[in-house]
Amino acid sequence: MEQKNEFELFQRYPKNPILTVSDWPYRANSVFNAAAAEVDGKVLLLARVEDYRGFSHLTAARSDDGITNWQIDSKPTMKPEPEKYPEEIWGIEDPRITWIEDMGKWAICYTAFSQGGPLVSLALTTNFKTFRRLGPVMPPDDKDAALFPVKINGLWAMLHRPVSRSSMLGAHIWISFSPNLKHWGDHHEIIPARQGGWWDANKIGLCSPPLETKAGWLIVYHGVKTTASGSIYRLGLALLDLENPLKVIRRTDEWIFGPQAHYEREGDVDDVVFPCGWVKKNDKLFIYYGAADSSLCLATADLDELVEYVLKCPAK
Numbered sequence: 001m002e003q004k005n006e007f008e009l010f011q012r013y014p015k016n017p018i019l020t021v022s023d024w025p026y027r028a029n030s031v032f033n034a035a036a037a038e039v040d041g042k043v044l045l046l047a048r049v050e051d052y053r054g055f056s057h058l059t060a061a062r063s064d065d066g067i068t069n070w071q072i073d074s075k076p077t078m079k080p081e082p083e084k085y086p087e088e089i090w091g092i093e094d095p096r097i098t099w100i101e102d103m104g105k106w107a108i109c110y111t112a113f114s115q116g117g118p119l120v121s122l123a124l125t126t127n128f129k130t131f132r133r134l135g136p137v138m139p140p141d142d143k144d145a146a147l148f149p150v151k152i153n154g155l156w157a158m159l160h161r162p163v164s165r166s167s168m169l170g171a172h173i174w175i176s177f178s179p180n181l182k183h184w185g186d187h188h189e190i191i192p193a194r195q196g197g198w199w200d201a202n203k204i205g206l207c208s209p210p211l212e213t214k215a216g217w218l219i220v221y222h223g224v225k226t227t228a229s230g231s232i233y234r235l236g237l238a239l240l241d242l243e244n245p246l247k248v249i250r251r252t253d254e255w256i257f258g259p260q261a262h263y264e265r266e267g268d269v270d271d272v273v274f275p276c277g278w279v280k281k282n283d284k285l286f287i288y289y290g291a292a293d294s295s296l297c298l299a300t301a302d303l304d305e306l307v308e309y310v311l312k313c314p315a316k
Ligand code: BMA
Pocket: 033, 093, 094, 233, 269, 272, 274, 290, 293
C-alpha cells in the first residue's frame, strides 16, 4: 500500500487504476463507477461498462484480496432489457449494492437511462448471475440511489437524488420509504446542495451506500463544482442518525477527496472521482471509484479515523 499521506483520509492504491478497459475480456470503451460487495469471501465489483454506442451495462469482476487478480465475467453480467423494460433503452449505469439480511438477497439500485431521462430502478439477486427486476422505483430525473440494509421503523429506506426541471433550484439528496421495495413515498429532502462558492454548490448526490457505524449512518457523497473549464466531482462525508436517518448529525465542510492523480484528472470526463461502493475489511474501508469516467480505482481509509473526522465537523 501507499505511504500514508497524513493530510488525506483516503489513501490511493499506488498501482491505480486497478481495472481498465484493457483488462476487459471483450471490446468496450470504458469501465468505471462500480458497485462493490463481499460475496462468498471475495470482493465483487459490478462495473459500469460503456460500449461503443455510448450505452452502458454492468459486468462483475471478482478478486480474493479486492486489489489484484480480477476474474471478469466473459460477457455482460446484467444487460439492459429495453424490450421488457423500456426505461433501459439507453443503458443501465452506476449501480449500488446493499445486502438485505432479512431477505438473504442483494439489492441493486441502478440508473436506467430512459427516453424521459435517468431514473432509479431496482433489482434483486442471490448470485450475481440472474437478476429479478422490480422495475423503476423513482421517475426521471433521479439517480444516485442506494438502499439502507435494514428497515427503519418498519419501512425500507432509500437515499436518492431527484433533479427538478427548474435546475436553478439545485439537485439535493432525498430519502424515501417503502413497505415492499416497490411502492415508494414519504419523500424528504435531507442533504441540500450548498450555494455560491462552495465545492458542493447546486448539485450533489449519494455515492456508496449508507454504512452503519456506532456513531450513525456514514454517507459519502459527491459535490459538483461548475467552473469555466467544466465540472469537478469531489467527495464529502455526512453522518445520519441511526434510528432516524432524516436527521443529519454532521456534514464535512471541506471535501475529503478530489481529482489529483493524472487518471482522475484526464479521461472521457476530466476531473471526476465517483465511488459507487465500499467494502469493510477489518478496520479498513476499501472504497472503489470511477476515475474520469475511464477506469476503476481503489483508495483505502481507516473507518475509525473517518468517523472521528466527521464527528469533529459542524453539527447540522
Ligand atoms: C454523473 C453520472 C456519473 C458520471 C459523472 C461524470 O452525472 O452520470 O455516472 O461519472 O456524471 O460524468
